[in-house]
Amino acid sequence: MPDFKDIIGHEEIISHLQNAIRLNKISHAYIFDGEEGAGKNLLAKTFAQTLQCEKGDVSPCGSCHSCRQAVNGSQPDIIYVRHEKPGSIGVEDIREQVCGDIQIRPYNSPYKIYLIDEAEKMTVQAQNALLKTIEEPPAYGVLLLLTANSAGFLPTILSRCVTLKLHPVKDSLIRAYLMEQLRVPDYQADVCTAFARGNVGKARMLAMSEHFGELKDHALHLVRHMNDMELWEITEAIRKVAEYRADINDYLDLLALWYRDVLLFKATRQVDGLIFSDEINYISLQAVKTSYEGLERIIEALEKAKTRLKANVDFELAMELLLLTIKEN
Ligand SMILES: [Zn+2]
Numbered sequence: 001m002p003d004f005k006d007i008i009g010h011e012e013i014i015s016h017l018q019n020a021i022r023l024n025k026i027s028h029a030y031i032f033d034g035e036e037g038a039g040k041n042l043l044a045k046t047f048a049q050t051l052q053c054e055k056g057d058v059s060p061c062g063s064c065h066s067c068r069q070a071v072n073g074s075q076p077d078i079i080y081v082r083h084e085k086p087g088s089i090g091v092e093d094i095r096e097q098v099c100g101d102i103q104i105r106p107y108n109s110p111y112k113i114y115l116i117d118e119a120e121k122m123t124v125q126a127q128n129a130l131l132k133t134i135e136e137p138p139a140y141g142v143l144l145l146l147t148a149n150s151a152g153f154l155p156t157i158l159s160r161c162v163t164l165k166l167h168p169v170k171d172s173l174i175r176a177y178l179m180e181q182l183r184v185p186d187y188q189a190d191v192c193t194a195f196a197r198g199n200v201g202k203a204r205m206l207a208m209s210e211h212f213g214e215l216k217d218h219a220l221h222l223v224r225h226m227n228d229m230e231l232w233e234i235t236e237a238i239r240k241v242a243e244y245r246a247d248i249n250d251y252l253d254l255l256a257l258w259y260r261d262v263l264l265f266k267a268t269r270q271v272d273g274l275i276f277s278d279e280i281n282y283i284s285l286q287a288v289k290t291s292y293e294g295l296e297r298i299i300e301a302l303e304k305a306k307t308r309l310k311a312n313v314d315f316e317l318a319m320e321l322l323l324l325t326i327k328e329n
Helices: 011-022 042-054 065-072 091-099 125-137 155-160 169-178 186-196 200-208 210-228 230-268 276-290 294-310 313-327
Strands: 031-032 079-081 112-116 143-147 161-164
Touching: 011 042, 011 161, 031 042, 042 065, 042 079, 042 112, 042 143, 091 112, 091 125, 125 143, 125 155, 169 186, 169 200, 186 200, 186 210, 186 230, 186 276, 210 230, 210 276, 210 313, 230 276, 230 294, 230 313, 294 313
Parallel strands: 031 143, 031 161, 079 112, 112 143
Antiparallel strands: none
16 A cells, blocks of 8 residues: 555655645646656555545545555556557547546545656657647646656747656665565665666566576676686686676676676775675685786676667677686686
């Protein structure tokens, strides 16, 4: 059941929304701008539920009729705008589901709230249709536009909405969430947190994903044994890495995190602060074997491999160059 106090991070946005409720200064249109998994759906739904809650407080009570309906997605005055075509939200979608509908008073709630997910997919005509509603909304109308890219909106839309930009959540909060609420062990929480870069949804997805675990195990196996590998074994490894081609950026990031750990350990001799602290035996061995310059060359080579793959350089060639650089250093 959503509640503002259960949302990880985004304190500024939450306090902005709760202040607006407290002062009874709700805007008619908000933009929640954040990447996928950042939490904009959760924030918008919790805000909508709070606005409609029968207790009228700054957080949803969770138990009134309206709150229960909101949780089930059946609150008649919280409307999720759907679109027929997957790639775009057309003018007809907006006219039928928003512009026309908003003229009808709410059933039984103080507001009539429209949630438009992936709102950047609105065509220019759809945005212009919506603009008329934003300019002259009925007193009870609230529009919540969710987007991963508010730069896709017309300036006229942007100037009439309150834009709430979601920022990355602190690593310490994400780590605590994974460990305390999802019961993820600490070494796994470290990797998922480092990887998620402030995105709680991504951290949760990684922690729950068997596939990510498999990717990580493969990458770690490779770095542990790289120094002892013969050329034919490297060729074999490349063939295996090719199976993870769709996730190659994650794969290369895992390798880079590992070598950063080696570099950090070489410089500080501290286990605290390492992302792969459970790999300390291998990390300390590698720190002895490889010079500072060598580690920097490896980390650069990992970046270069990503650039090459983005530029569509042959996959096997890019990986071969990378693994040879790792082995030489
Ligand atoms: Zn309630």
